[in-house]
Amino acid sequence: MRFSCYQDDLNDALQFVMRAVAVKPQTPVLAGVYIKSEGSVLEVQGNNYAVGIIVRIPVSTEDDGEIVVNGKKLQEFVRNMPGRTINVFEEENTLVMESGGASVRLSTMDVQEFPKVKTPEAEMSFKVQSIALHDLLRKTVFAAAGNEGTRPIFTGCCFEVRDELISIVATNTHRLALAKGILSATYNEVSFVVPAVTLRDIMNRINLNDRDTFATINCSTRFVTFTFDNAIVTARLIEGLFPPYDRVIPTSSMTRVIVETQKFKEAIEFVALMAKETEYNTVKLVFNNEAVEVSSDSPEIGDAVKIIDAHIEGDDLEIAFNAAYIVDVLKVIDTEKVELTFNDPFSPAAIFEPGNDNYIYIATPVRT
């Protein structure tokens, strides 16, 4: 193996591939990254069995070859290489990298032991514009549960494809986000649940400047594969049935509020400083008289209040939420104003962009 490449390209590839390398690997080879140079393409792979990532970058290869080395050390050195290009070759079970007067030698591991990323045969396959996928993910992934003792199904996002419609849903049972998009062709019905942590990695990888690329999504019974121009991500699906969520979406409302997104977010963030160490991080919202009073209090410490203008239709209302559940969605609302609908202090509220039927967020109030 002997090739040279740009430090930027290899650094970028390793940064993504390392998302599939176990932090605490069960066997040494799982701390490794697989590298294959062949002609003008270098393939970099990481695999922790739950997720596998392949990235391809342009290189100038003198001798084809494949190798496995410690991923963390490789990434650290490549990131800090003093030169703009890196010359890489293999020599006596060692990967040698030379750049800008520095030389790094990393012991290689047995290539045969490395679990190369497999892309299972697809039972169903569809295409989605990369930036459209990014938008769907940005508006939903945050609403999934973390790993704190919830059922595994809630740590994933449910993809549903039917005809030319795709929808992605995430919920931690206290809040839910649902985003819909239109595909450029008609597909058979399919639904599957992908770990949110992997979707976040995919979202962060999508280049928002690149409006012309598509992702091909292949799914089989147990795996999903996202194929981009220069990267492939394959992830084990979360097993189980995603709960029916249609009935938690309110169909009518008693109070309808329109408020400036940014001002509303800042007001909640400010008053929530009072509550942030308390159990429910609760903020109270009082809607009446064309204003919303945002407040929070903490026993023995004090309270904070901010009043902002609002357009209100229907009943006056006093309701309380976990501040994070409202702030999280206001961060992904792209419109200057945001619309909220309520029924009563005990029923879920709906939050959305005015006039946009393709996104809805539901938050359950806190009882005070």
Place this chain on the structure above:
Amino acid sequence: MRFSCYQDDLNDALQFVMRAVAVKPQTPVLAGVYIKSEGSVLEVQGNNYAVGIIVRIPVSTEDDGEIVVNGKKLQEFVRNMPGRTINVFEEENTLVMESGGASVRLSTMDVQEFPKVKTPEAEMSFKVQSIALHDLLRKTVFAAAGNEGTRPIFTGCCFEVRDELISIVATNTHRLALAKGILSATYNEVSFVVPAVTLRDIMNRINLNDRDTFATINCSTRFVTFTFDNAIVTARLIEGLFPPYDRVIPTSSMTRVIVETQKFKEAIEFVALMAKETEYNTVKLVFNNEAVEVSSDSPEIGDAVKIIDAHIEGDDLEIAFNAAYIVDVLKVIDTEKVELTFNDPFSPAAIFEPGNDNYIYIATPVRT
């Protein structure tokens, strides 16, 4: 109490004062910050008995008064206040702050219970230019020990004043930094040891743009007080005798090296990526043939090497150090080139700015 002030001023005062407020206070009032408004001056105090800080800022007072409130919450709200000015008043055991449409109420604590900062009568007092003090501290404080099981005396910096000379020394027994300066008057001999953590806070507080201010340093048997134009810091001294350090400073050398400071620092930081998870974080330096080879290796992982130009006089040498002990001092060396002198691989090395007799850093090598 009723006053108004700039958000920036109060935020700045609280940021510094909070350095003297216990993170885990033994009694609730020690989580408090004391505030006194009187005429055009607001005094803000924090005190954890080991360190007390007073900051004074300009305000416009309507009613004089004094109050104690939770420091952390006060700081968080003041930092995030939406307006440029803040109106503050007391109302029924509550401090009320209003700014930019937001209103915050914080419960007050008993002013009588708060341990107001005392400035013990000075047995000896001297003056030093603030930016000169900053420079002395920047070059020494980092060399003190952390709190990890060393003798308390090594967690401090030793101040020594004699005639018109001030020197500050810090050591963790493996490395030592000594910086000297000239005072503008002649003083009686005195020496005392101040906690490094407090000196770091003082250093960060000094405004480097202000070349005309002086710090007055008062010391008594058990306390030292630093008085600046708008702030006073009083700290309990570390008891015990600072060990004699003169004899660890080499008086001769077999190898003398001059190398570019920045390149040397970058080379060590780069190769040390290999060793950074190992116990001693060791880098090896080989000086010969007008070059220094900087290298590091990690068993089973690999090795890294960078060679940089050097001017070398005397014997060739191979020596190893904890990488951090060399990088730390290279960060505070202000000259383009740095000078190092050595005797043998087992004896301490000296590092300094060429031609500057007022600063020396000593590092003990690692035996490999």
